[in-house]
Ligand code: ADE
C-alpha cells in the first residue's frame with residue numbers, strides 16, 4: 001500500500017461495488033455477537049422457548065422500536081441501568097433478545113449462523129465481543145455460555161467459515177472485584193477462543209470506569225490477553241484517554257470522538273492504537289447527524305489506524321460488505337483506500353500471526369486482480 005492510498009481519495013472516485021467489497025479479504029474487529037443475531041434467529045428461539053415477542057415480528061428490528069425499548073418483563077439482564085432512548089434503549093433490546101438463548105445448543109447455533117454471515121461479507125477473521133450480562137439466562141454459568149458459543153464457532157471453522165475468536169466484555173456497572181474474578185477465571189482456563197478482555201455498554205450512563213477496571217485489565221495484559229475498550233462513543237476524548245492510560249487498550253471500539261483532542265490523536269498514532277470505527281452505528285444511534293459530519297475521513301487523513309466495522313449488524317439492518325460499499329460511496333473512496341482498510345483490519349485484529357500473513361497474501365492477490373480488471377475496463381472504453 002502506498003502512503004497516498006491511505007489518505008482520502010479524490011472526490012472523482014465512485015466507491016467500490018458489492019462484489020469488490022465481498023472479495024476483499026478482511027477482518028472485522030468491532031462487532032458484538034449480541035448484535036449478530038438475525039431476526040430469523042429470534043423467531044425460532046422464541047418459538048422453541050414458548051416466548052411471545054414484544055412486538056410484530058416483521059418490525060422487531062425497526063430502530064425506532066428498539067431505541068426506546070422497554071423490557072417486556074423484569075430480568076436480571078445487562079444494560080447500564082437508567083438511560084433512556086438511543087444507545088441505552090438499544091442495549092435493553094439486546095438484553096431481551098439474548099435472553100431468548102437458553103441452552104448450549106441454542107448458543108452454538110446462533111454462533112454458527114453468525115460466522116456464516118461474516119463469511120458472506122468476505123470476512124475471514126472476526127474478534128467477536130460477547131458481554132455475558134446481556135444473556136441473562138446464564139447468570140452464574142457465563143463460562144458455560146462462552147464454551148457453547150466457542151463450540152458453535154469451532155464447527156463453523158471446521159466447515160470452512162470465518163474464524164471467530166471472542167472478546168469477553170465487562171459491563172460498566174460491574175464491580176472491580178467481579179471484573180478481577182472474571183479475568184482470573186478466564187486465565188485459569190479452559191477458555192476456548194477467548195483472546196481478549198473488553199468493556200462495553202453506555203459510557204454516558206455509567207460515567208468514567210477506567211480506575212475501577214484498571215486492576216482487571218492489568219491482570220489481563222500480564223496474562224497475555226488482548227485488550228479492547230469501548231470509548232469515545234457516548235463519552236468524549238476523556239474516555240479514550242482512560243482506555244489508553246488505565247486499561248492498556250490495544251484497540252478502541254469506536255473512539256471517533258478522539259478527533260476532538262489533537263494530543264490524543266498524536267498518542268493513538270505514536271502507540272499504534274487502532275480504532276474500530278462503525279459509522280452506521282454512530283449515525284443510527286445519534287452520535288453524529290449524518291455522513292458529512294462523521295470524522296472517519298479526518299481520522300484517516302490524520303494517520304490514525306482506522307478500521308471499518310458494523311458494531312451490531314443485524315438490528316442495524318446491514319452487513320459489513322454493504323457498509324463498505326456505502327462508506328466508500330459517501331466518502332468517494334476507491335479500491336486503494338478500501339484495500340487500506342482491509343490491510344489495517346488484519347493488522348489490528350487479534351488473529352494469530354500465521355493467519356494474518358495468509359490474509360495479507362490473499363489481499364495482495366485480490367487487489368492485483370481487481371486493479372488489472374479496472375485497467376482493462378478503462379482501456380476498453
Ligand atoms: N453493545 C452493543 N452495541 C454497543 C454500542 N454501540 N456501544 C456500547 N455497547 C454496545
Ligand code: ZN
Nearest residue numbers: 032200253311
Ligand atoms: Zn460496540
